[in-house]
Amino acid sequence: MAPEKLPLLPSFLLSLLTLLLPLLTLLLPQADTRSFIVDPDHDRFLLDGVPFRYVSGSLHYFRVPRVLWADRLLKMRMSGLNAIQFYVPWNYHEPHPGVYNFNGSRNLIAFLHQAAIAKLLVILRPGPYICAEWEMGGLPSWLLQKPKIHLRTSDPDFLAAVDSWFKVLLPKIYPWLYHNGGNIISIQVENEYGSYRACDFSYMRHLAGLFRALLGDKILLFTTDGPEGLRCGSLQGLYTTVDFGPGLQSKGTCSMVVPTLDTGMFQEVPLGPLPPASRKMMLGPLTLHLDGDLLAFLDILCPRGPIHSILPMTFEAVKQDHGFVLYRTYLTHTVFEPTPLWVPHNGLHDRAYVMVDGVFQGVLERNMRHKVFLMGNLGARLDILVENMGRLSFGSNSSDFKGLLEPPILGQTILIKWMMFPLIIDNLVKWWFPLQLPKSAQPQAPSGPTFYSTTFPILGSVGDTFLYLPGWTKGQVWINGFNLGRYWTKRGPQQTLYVPRPLLFSSGQLNKITLLELENVPPRPQIQFLDKPILNSTLHKTYIYSLLADTLSTPEPMRLSGH
Numbered sequence: 001m002a003p004e005k006l007p008l009l010p011s012f013l014l015s016l017l018t019l020l021l022p023l024l025t026l027l028l029p030q031a032d033t034r035s036f037i038v039d040p041d042h043d044r045f046l047l048d049g050v051p052f053r054y055v056s057g058s059l060h061y062f063r064v065p066r067v068l069w070a071d072r073l074l075k076m077r078m079s080g081l082n083a084i085q086f087y088v089p090w091n092y093h094e095p096h097p098g099v100y101n102f103n104g105s106r107n108l109i110a111f112l113h114q115a116a117i118a119k120l121l122v123i124l125r126p127g128p129y130i131c132a133e134w135e136m137g138g139l140p141s142w143l144l145q146k147p148k149i150h151l152r153t154s155d156p157d158f159l160a161a162v163d164s165w166f167k168v169l170l171p172k173i174y175p176w177l178y179h180n181g182g183n184i185i186s187i188q189v190e191n192e193y194g195s196y197r198a199c200d201f202s203y204m205r206h207l208a209g210l211f212r213a214l215l216g217d218k219i220l221l222f223t224t225d226g227p228e229g230l231r232c233g234s235l236q237g238l239y240t241t242v243d244f245g246p247g248l249q250s251k252g253t254c255s256m257v258v259p260t261l262d263t264g265m266f267q268e269v270p271l272g273p274l275p276p277a278s279r280k281m282m283l284g285p286l287t288l289h290l291d292g293d294l295l296a297f298l299d300i301l302c303p304r305g306p307i308h309s310i311l312p313m314t315f316e317a318v319k320q321d322h323g324f325v326l327y328r329t330y331l332t333h334t335v336f337e338p339t340p341l342w343v344p345h346n347g348l349h350d351r352a353y354v355m356v357d358g359v360f361q362g363v364l365e366r367n368m369r370h371k372v373f374l375m376g377n378l379g380a381r382l383d384i385l386v387e388n389m390g391r392l393s394f395g396s397n398s399s400d401f402k403g404l405l406e407p408p409i410l411g412q413t414i415l416i417k418w419m420m421f422p423l424i425i426d427n428l429v430k431w432w433f434p435l436q437l438p439k440s441a442q443p444q445a446p447s448g449p450t451f452y453s454t455t456f457p458i459l460g461s462v463g464d465t466f467l468y469l470p471g472w473t474k475g476q477v478w479i480n481g482f483n484l485g486r487y488w489t490k491r492g493p494q495q496t497l498y499v500p501r502p503l504l505f506s507s508g509q510l511n512k513i514t515l516l517e518l519e520n521v522p523p524r525p526q527i528q529f530l531d532k533p534i535l536n537s538t539l540h541k542t543y544i545y546s547l548l549a550d551t552l553s554t555p556e557p558m559r560l561s562g563h
Contacts, residue, residue: 036178036185036220038239047185054185055267056083056123060132062092066105067502073118075275080267083185084115085123087130089138090165095321097142097161100168112176116183122176125188125224126169128152128162128207129196135322136391136400137191144316144401151399152193154202163210170214179218186220187211189238194229195394204235278501280531281463286456288515288525294449295358295383298326298421300428306419312404315388318422325403326421327384331376332413338373339411347406350389353449353518357381360448363519374410382415384408385449387518389486429478429514452525453514462506465529466496469515471522478514479503495534 037046045052057076064072076084088108094100102108115122129152130138140161143149149157176182189207204223211221224241225233234240294301307318312327341354343364352364354372357380362372364384376382384404391400408415467477469487477484477497485497505511513527 034179034181035218038220054083054121054123055081055265056085056121057081059084059086061086061108061111062089062105062134064105065500065502066107066110068500069111069114070117071275071278073114073120077118077120078270078272078274080269081120082267083121083123085125086111087132087134087138087191088124088126088169089130089132089134090128091135091138091140093169094140094165097140098164102172109172109176112173112183120183121178122182122184123186123188124173124184125191126166126173127191128165129193130191131394133393135393137393141316141321141391141402142319144399145319147316147401149399150198152190152196152203153198153200154206159203159206162207166210166214170211174215177215177219184219186222186239187215189221189223189235190233192225192229192233192243193223194225194231194233196232199232201232201235204233208235208238279461279463281458281465281501281529282531283456283458283465283529285526285528286454286513288452288454288513288527290525291451291453291514293358294385294451294516295326295355297451301423301425302326302421303424306421309418309420310416311407312418313420314405315386315402315422318403318420320388320403320422322388323425324388324423325386326423327386327404328419328421329382329415329417331378331380331382331410334378335374335376335410338375340371341374341408341410342371343404343408344406347404348386349400349402349405351387352404353385353387355383355385355448358383360519382410385518425476425516426478426483429481447520449516449518450521451514451516452521453512455510455512457508457510458504458506459508460506462501462504463531464501465499465504465531466533467499467513468496468528468530468534470526470528471524472515472517472527473519473521475515475517475519480505480512493536496530498533499529 033048035046035048036052038044039046039051042051045054057079059072059076061069073084093102093106093108112122127138132138135141139151143151143158143161146157149155151158173182173184174180176184178185189211190204193204208221215221220239222239222241223234224243226243230240230242306328307313315321315325318325341364343352346367348364348366350366354361354364354374356374356376361374364370364372374382386403388402391402404418407418467479467484469477469489472487472489474486474488474490476486479499480503482503484499484503487494487497489495515527
């Protein structure tokens, strides 16, 4: 019988195969030989079968604007590192259940790509808990909408959320595993779990099984704990690593670190020109102008109106993840004499700014026993603006609910019938400031939560700079609509806020800075941009500026004592 004839391929497919076959021949053996493993018999790592040592440093992509990733990674590589390690904060990428964001500075894959360009291997630490001095250790606050949830355990509610998240995240990084041609050489399961009170081995085994199911058997999985956490943090089948260093229980010194380096922890610095330091810039002083009392903007900050309840509700109950909630009620009787207002059982998380009929009365704070003394007529409006100062990232109390967890007490009266206003500030600052209020709405004596702003051009080239706020008390700053961060000059130690160059406009465009001062505005509401930061400073060190009319001044550093 004649052999069966095979169907002919189109000529363009034959041409394509002719081009691809040599490439496939080269790629397949390379994929087979790419590996990163532990060689326990010789106490070493093997990269592609060859003894290998990595020297890594940490870089948190979620704390660096995307436009600066390449610069920072190149500088790490040129400093002698051949690997980086970084966390993946769950709450940064899933702000609401089932809503994922991997765009812009959240583009994890773009960061992996930039690391590959810089010839840096990656040690990935995806959590789900990461600590990292990050909000709630990276766990989403919406988990607390189920008040009885047990975080970092085999609680079905927690595991369901974790599984859903990792089934989105881990397939994204799978192509970037080293044996698949990427730069991820190892992945951490959880983070220092041995320091957590739960010690739930079922939870750790569930995570390990999930990682294996989604990433396969070839990737090196590991755990990390301090020496005291190895019993609960390590797991059979996962590579166990230990956090340690010179002077584990105290601050390390140069004399303690140098002998460690002398044992062979050096790495050759790559050849080539060093990246230049970024340009720094000074500007100011600038005078800020009053926009108005926060309460005057309530309809804009809370467009959906208040939520009503007999007892106050937490941030989580009104689905407010961050920022501020205004709690409002009315006095049911006249308070003739100064009467203490307080929240029992340490039920204020974290800091409250108290106002009666719009007049600032004082501050209540978590873990503080002080009280605010109030007077007021029947029907007087009592406003309590509560600030979420960030959920605990470490320790046994991870379920860090925010807001008024208990109803406040005025004298002997439990206050009820509350309205909760969840405030949306970030999304609105860029659009409606500066806004001219009617003169009747302008506060006569600015104090308490108040907005200030100004606009300014930058002539010439723009550089990195450091915002200094002399005399301001506590609040938040936005530059060109970007939430730059919080300041708290009375507490320190940070006295300046870093302003990266990409946040600023040049070529004569107006930049806009907005401050929400929560307590007291200085007599001269001015700010200054410096070319050096003021760090590790308290009230005992500050700067005074010689202000010249209609001119920009140069800072004259002086040391002051006292308050």
